[in-house]
Amino acid sequence: MGGERTATGERTGGCPVVDLFSADFTADPWPAFARLQHTAPVHHDPATGLWLVSRYGDVRRVLLDPERFRPDNTLDAVVRMSVPALRHLAAAGFALPPTLANNGTDRHAGLRRLVSGLLSGSRVAAAAPLVERLTHRHLDAVEAALTAHGRCDLVATLTRDLPFAVMLDLLGLGADAGAGTGADLGTLARWNDASLELFWGRPPRARQPGLARLAADFFTWLGGLADRAEPGRPGLLGLLAAHRHPDGTPLGRQEIIAVCYFMIIAGQATTGQMLATMLRRALHDTALWPRLGGEPGLARAWAEEMLRREPPLTAWRRVTAAPVRIGDTDLPAGAPLLLMLAATGSDPDVFDAPHALRPGRPRARDHLSFGIGRHRCPGAALARMEARVVLRTVSRRCPTLRLARPLSEEPLLGLLSFRAPTRVTVRLDAG
Numbered sequence: 001m002g003g004e005r006t007a008t009g010e011r012t013g014g015c016p017v018v019d020l021f022s023a024d025f026t027a028d029p030w031p032a033f034a035r036l037q038h039t040a041p042v043h044h045d046p047a048t049g050l051w052l053v054s055r056y057g058d059v060r061r062v063l064l065d066p067e068r069f070r071p072d073n074t075l076d077a078v079v080r081m082s083v084p085a086l087r088h089l090a091a092a093g094f095a096l097p098p099t100l101a102n103n104g105t106d107r108h109a110g111l112r113r114l115v116s117g118l119l120s121g122s123r124v125a126a127a128a129p130l131v132e133r134l135t136h137r138h139l140d141a142v143e144a145a146l147t148a149h150g151r152c153d154l155v156a157t158l159t160r161d162l163p164f165a166v167m168l169d170l171l172g173l174g175a176d177a178g179a180g181t182g183a184d185l186g187t188l189a190r191w192n193d194a195s196l197e198l199f200w201g202r203p204p205r206a207r208q209p210g211l212a213r214l215a216a217d218f219f220t221w222l223g224g225l226a227d228r229a230e231p232g233r234p235g236l237l238g239l240l241a242a243h244r245h246p247d248g249t250p251l252g253r254q255e256i257i258a259v260c261y262f263m264i265i266a267g268q269a270t271t272g273q274m275l276a277t278m279l280r281r282a283l284h285d286t287a288l289w290p291r292l293g294g295e296p297g298l299a300r301a302w303a304e305e306m307l308r309r310e311p312p313l314t315a316w317r318r319v320t321a322a323p324v325r326i327g328d329t330d331l332p333a334g335a336p337l338l339l340m341l342a343a344t345g346s347d348p349d350v351f352d353a354p355h356a357l358r359p360g361r362p363r364a365r366d367h368l369s370f371g372i373g374r375h376r377c378p379g380a381a382l383a384r385m386e387a388r389v390v391l392r393t394v395s396r397r398c399p400t401l402r403l404a405r406p407l408s409e410e411p412l413l414g415l416l417s418f419r420a421p422t423r424v425t426v427r428l429d430a431g
């Protein structure tokens, strides 16, 4: 074990070094996860000031104790932003008051009920045919690109836009986003990507103002949505306008914007990243790929294994409300934690031979990739449905699809909380 820690974070034993933003860590984080779990399960990272919590049992206990481990810091920027970047955000009135993921107040439960209703099991099941139709429509474009160029990027043609369209439909925002609204799917994706990098990345100072301007444009566009929110309107906007907090007050404009901002990012980025990661791994395994479309239940079970082993949302934050002990480490009040969800899915104390993808393994759904407890992801059923329908449909229609480049040559996004390929180039197998 790595020795006792003091409240200021000094370690009395050996200290593993992890650079959470390095290309090596992004490409292959599992050795670092194992090292942390084994030698320093609660590790102070001097580069970010965060306490890295990597063992399944510790992370689970933290998530299930929202009084001592608060969610207030979940949407804070990881790095201090430059003044020009902050000016862009301030000019748009950018602010994210507590609403969903970052809300530890008594106003959380009501808002959560509201979005959970839109993402209920029956609504998700009813959306499955739409996902299949959209997958086929995107595959038409994939096949056209393959015919014309011999290669095609599945991120640009399939995984980026599909979850967007599904989520906008479920939230009743389809008519508000698209051609003629100033926010087609490409623009929304650019805004999303900029927001992720600005808040969860380590962008150089020179890059920050450009990212902040895009996040500010996103916020301004959402302000237009908030202004159209009125009770009786179908979907998310109508529900938000009609909602009352426990003290009887309606949501403020900033709160409506903040809910929409989070839902659009949560609903598109994570799910698109999940699909890109799954397609990349599945296509790499040429024996598995054609089976995903034909064997009943395989796509569902294999997708669950991928969620455990290689989730898109790799880590999430909490902050201690009072002095507390995790394992053998004493932490002061106000200590920011990074709960390493991706590490917990490969904790050998819970998952036997964690590196192996074994569809249907014991405790297959016990991973923490969607969180657990009061803030557990209400979009989990939607994400799971999209994973199995997309894998099954693409495999069935394109059983001879292959990766056109070795895994190591495709770029990966590596942010504090998000990890996924940004390109999945494919070709058809000639043989």
Ligand code: HEM
Pocket (backbone or CB within 6 Å): 063, 071, 100, 101, 102, 112, 115, 119, 167, 263, 266, 267, 268, 270, 271, 274, 311, 312, 313, 316, 341, 368, 369, 370, 371, 372, 373, 374, 375, 376, 377, 378, 379, 380, 382, 383
């Ligand atoms: C593979 C895809 C996804 C993953 C891995 C994922 C993961 C997560 C995680 C880890 C949390 C935080 C849990 C916690 O703090 O305890 C979360 C929260 C949340 N997610 Fe997801 N998510 C995904 C897709 C979605 C989708 C599709 C939606 C909606 C359309 C969504 C909406 C939300 C919301 C609203 C919250 C905040 C819930 C609350 O604070 O009560 N997510 N998600």
